[in-house]
Amino acid sequence: MPAKPLTIAAAPAFALPVLFLGYAVVANYEFVTGLGRDIAEMPKSAAEYLNGEAAIQIDTYYKKIMPHRLPSIDAMGAARYLAFREGRPGVVVGDDGWLFSKEEFEATLKRTPDLAEAAAGVVEVRDLLAAKGIELVVVPLPAKADIYREHVSYAAIPTDLERLYEDFRTVLDNAGIKSIETRAPLLEAKDKGQLFLTTDTHWTPLGAEVVADAVGSALGKRDTPYTIADAAPVEREGDLSKFIVTGGLAPLVGLGPETVVPREASAPPAASSADIFGPSSIPFVLTGTSYSANPQWSFGESLKVALGSDVLNLAEEGKGPVAPMRAFLDSPTLRDTPPEVVIWEFPVRYLGQTQLWKAGLAKEESQ
Amino acid sequence: MVFSSETFLFLFLPIFLAAYYLTPPKWRNLTLLLESYLFYGWWRFDFLMLLCANTLWAYVFSILVEKYQGTPRAKLFVAIGVTGHLLVLGVFKYLNFFIDSFAMLWGTTPDALGIHWQLLLPIGISFYVFHSISYLVDVYRGDAKVSRNIIDFAAFLALFPQLVAGPILRYKDLAPQFEHREHSWELFNAGWQRFLIGLSMKVLIADPVAPLADAMFSAPNPTVVESWLGALAYSMQLYFDFAGYSAMAIGLALMIGFRFAENFNMPYVSRSITEFWRRWHISLSTWLRTYLYISLGGNRKGTVRTYINLFLVMLLGGLWHGAAFTFILWGVWHGGILVVERLTGYDKTAQNYWWSLPLCFVAVVLGWVMFRAPDVGQAFQMYAGMFGFNGIGIRPEVAWMVSREAMTMLAIAIAITIAEPKMRHLWEPQITVNADGTATAAATSLVKAGALSALAIFCLMRLAEQTYSPFLYFQF
Numbered sequence: 001m002p003a004k005p006l007t008i009a010a011a012p013a014f015a016l017p018v019l020f021l022g023y024a025v026v027a028n029y030e031f032v033t034g035l036g037r038d039i040a041e042m043p044k045s046a047a048e049y050l051n052g053e054a055a056i057q058i059d060t061y062y063k064k065i066m067p068h069r070l071p072s073i074d075a076m077g078a079a080r081y082l083a084f085r086e087g088r089p090g091v092v093v094g095d096d097g098w099l100f101s102k103e104e105f106e107a108t109l110k111r112t113p114d115l116a117e118a119a120a121g122v123v124e125v126r127d128l129l130a131a132k133g134i135e136l137v138v139v140p141l142p143a144k145a146d147i148y149r150e151h152v153s154y155a156a157i158p159t160d161l162e163r164l165y166e167d168f169r170t171v172l173d174n175a176g177i178k179s180i181e182t183r184a185p186l187l188e189a190k191d192k193g194q195l196f197l198t199t200d201t202h203w204t205p206l207g208a209e210v211v212a213d214a215v216g217s218a219l220g221k222r223d224t225p226y227t228i229a230d231a232a233p234v235e236r237e238g239d240l241s242k243f244i245v246t247g248g249l250a251p252l253v254g255l256g257p258e259t260v261v262p263r264e265a266s267a268p269p270a271a272s273s274a275d276i277f278g279p280s281s282i283p284f285v286l287t288g289t290s291y292s293a294n295p296q297w298s299f300g301e302s303l304k305v306a307l308g309s310d311v312l313n314l315a316e317e318g319k320g321p322v323a324p325m326r327a328f329l330d331s332p333t334l335r336d337t338p339p340e341v342v343i344w345e346f347p348v349r350y351l352g353q354t355q356l357w358k359a360g361l362a363k364e365e366s367q
Numbered sequence: 368m369v370f371s372s373e374t375f376l377f378l379f380l381p382i383f384l385a386a387y388y389l390t391p392p393k394w395r396n397l398t399l400l401l402e403s404y405l406f407y408g409w410w411r412f413d414f415l416m417l418l419c420a421n422t423l424w425a426y427v428f429s430i431l432v433e434k435y436q437g438t439p440r441a442k443l444f445v446a447i448g449v450t451g452h453l454l455v456l457g458v459f460k461y462l463n464f465f466i467d468s469f470a471m472l473w474g475t476t477p478d479a480l481g482i483h484w485q486l487l488l489p490i491g492i493s494f495y496v497f498h499s500i501s502y503l504v505d506v507y508r509g510d511a512k513v514s515r516n517i518i519d520f521a522a523f524l525a526l527f528p529q530l531v532a533g534p535i536l537r538y539k540d541l542a543p544q545f546e547h548r549e550h551s552w553e554l555f556n557a558g559w560q561r562f563l564i565g566l567s568m569k570v571l572i573a574d575p576v577a578p579l580a581d582a583m584f585s586a587p588n589p590t591v592v593e594s595w596l597g598a599l600a601y602s603m604q605l606y607f608d609f610a611g612y613s614a615m616a617i618g619l620a621l622m623i624g625f626r627f628a629e630n631f632n633m634p635y636v637s638r639s640i641t642e643f644w645r646r647w648h649i650s651l652s653t654w655l656r657t658y659l660y661i662s663l664g665g666n667r668k669g670t671v672r673t674y675i676n677l678f679l680v681m682l683l684g685g686l687w688h689g690a691a692f693t694f695i696l697w698g699v700w701h702g703g704i705l706v707v708e709r710l711t712g713y714d715k716t717a718q719n720y721w722w723s724l725p726l727c728f729v730a731v732v733l734g735w736v737m738f739r740a741p742d743v744g745q746a747f748q749m750y751a752g753m754f755g756f757n758g759i760g761i762r763p764e765v766a767w768m769v770s771r772e773a774m775t776m777l778a779i780a781i782a783i784t785i786a787e788p789k790m791r792h793l794w795e796p797q798i799t800v801n802a803d804g805t806a807t808a809a810a811t812s813l814v815k816a817g818a819l820s821a822l823a824i825f826c827l828m829r830l831a832e833q834t835y836s837p838f839l840y841f842q843f
Contacts, residue, residue: 014552014556015816015820016556016559016560016563016816016819016820016823017555017556017559019820020823021381021384023377024376024377024378024380024381025381027373027377028377028378028381031378049412050411050412050413051411051412051413052409052410052411052412055368055409055410058374059372059373059374062373062374062377062378063372063373063374063831066373066377066831068827068828068831069831072827072828072829072831072832073831073832075828076828076829076831076832077832080772083772084770084771084772084775085771086770086771086772088832089578092767105764105767105768152767160763160764
């Protein structure tokens, strides 16, 4: 190929392609040697290769094994956070290191159509339960950005965030569905401690307790005297901080794990041994999202104390509020040991999801 | 396969370059063809068959046209050949649109009529069909010699740097390069630099600005600031995306000895829409002028007919971009302005007015709104916002979507666009075509090599964190 001999002066011109192509050799060494190991990830059928699905899978796999990928993601994330105080799509960065889920803000743009659909969806669930003599109680959870709007000053929190919560409760009221006021108690309890984690979508055990107490006050306390105690603290890397930077660079930009102290509720021995001779109904079933399902927040435990009763927690992580409810409606639990009351924890930010009421399609963006 | 993907950059490109340069010169066009087919098949191998059939069709009819050159049969064969290509384009690109429109006219749906085919738009079809048509017409007009070597011809149609999004090339311009290409370290490196500049335009500017355009175009009832911000962001995104793609295509071609014509020449400094079309997607406007405008009679059939032809060419140019009313109206907008400019003589006097540049830019941006909007209704919603019908400032529910990173990159994009006329030589490789037809590229300074290296690293880091981001013109 070369028409002329190479000289030292020409070196800068060739350094770049040589370095680039040299790196390609290194990267492909990993690809080739890893193929044997990761062969299970490779597409198998000829049809997949014909219709392009295989190419997409190989692209994804190839991207994943690039040696520079993770360091690049961390470096870019750190640089973006330091330069712009922003993260990748999915997170809204507030003041003082507070992070918020994009879903909370998106929900406000689409609230009107979703509320009509939401009301119809909840009514359908209520009617199914009512046919079996079960009461439905909805626990709408306000957005974290609504409760801590003072930490999102630059983004100018939409007034709609508050209205979304209120409108949701109004449509539930209009449909004759019982719902619990949670926003006001959360706002009132802010001086007691932090109700939501700084770098995570979720609430703290204190925030969960405040809402559990609101549920208990509305439904009345039964007679099992549950007590609650702190469990061993756990370190949690906030689900929203993963949208900024992960790995070793996080501390350099002022992000780090938060400490969560989960709680465990216990009943007196007499109460807890009542059902050892066979299955009996637990009066309350709790369903909903990771706010209920994740034991670190201890919402189910706090509910036991607030309700003075055992609570069967059927909430699931990563599926949004609707899919776990549908799973419960189809479950043997409902058929064999129906509860008296179903408590449905429902973060209002999900109302912005267009796929929410399509069976099983709602997904939580962040965990 | 997308140029701005790891699979292309680290897998396809090095293997392709190695295979190409290790192949004896005599067989390099075959290597080029096979690798171009692999490049296309990476998207879908089943649709590669369509490209092959299209190639065979153009090849056979070009030979028939040449055989009967100067007789009525040549006209018949060129008509059949072109019609065949247009039918392919019509079926895959426009059939659904016409069926939908027909059903809408009758107040029903395609499903209700039982004629709703879910045809996939083969990527790059608009480009390779246009290449084929231009080849047939050039052979018929005697502007191009017919290609007897099917490998060379197939390699021309499938040439991977331009296959999926142009530039739209003419066989007669490239035919000599299929017979002989010049390879040198200097040209290879110049191509490499051009490719990197294009990659940077796409990855470092167009992609970061895109979310801003997407957010503003999806905001219901946008205000003045929101709608103008969205329109401006999209204008920059489209330019840096498509001009970036073209630069990458030109650079890749240069790496293997081809020299493609430029596709962009600082379009946003145009002072009239007439000038804009000499600077934007030059290969398309050249194609439309050569094969459509002239075929319709050009300006040879009187003044009124000239205006009608001008208008029709732009309308069909709009439709070429996609089967939607938005593209038709975008074509009408540009066609209408072109007619007015020629009617008033403004196309010649625009250079004399200081305000002609901003006026032209605003007209272009207004056109992009229709081009970008998913439907006509949403485009008019944007126009309502731009003209103050929905309030002025950014609303709180939209403010959080205006990211500082996107705004910074938008400002940089605007600054580059403004500085381009004076500073383009700083980043573009300087290639001189010698009297004997050979070309040489200027030496690269240490500073430029360092700057390009930094850009390359930055591009790769940003690519690593982003998901699939095809070029905007892939959809056409």
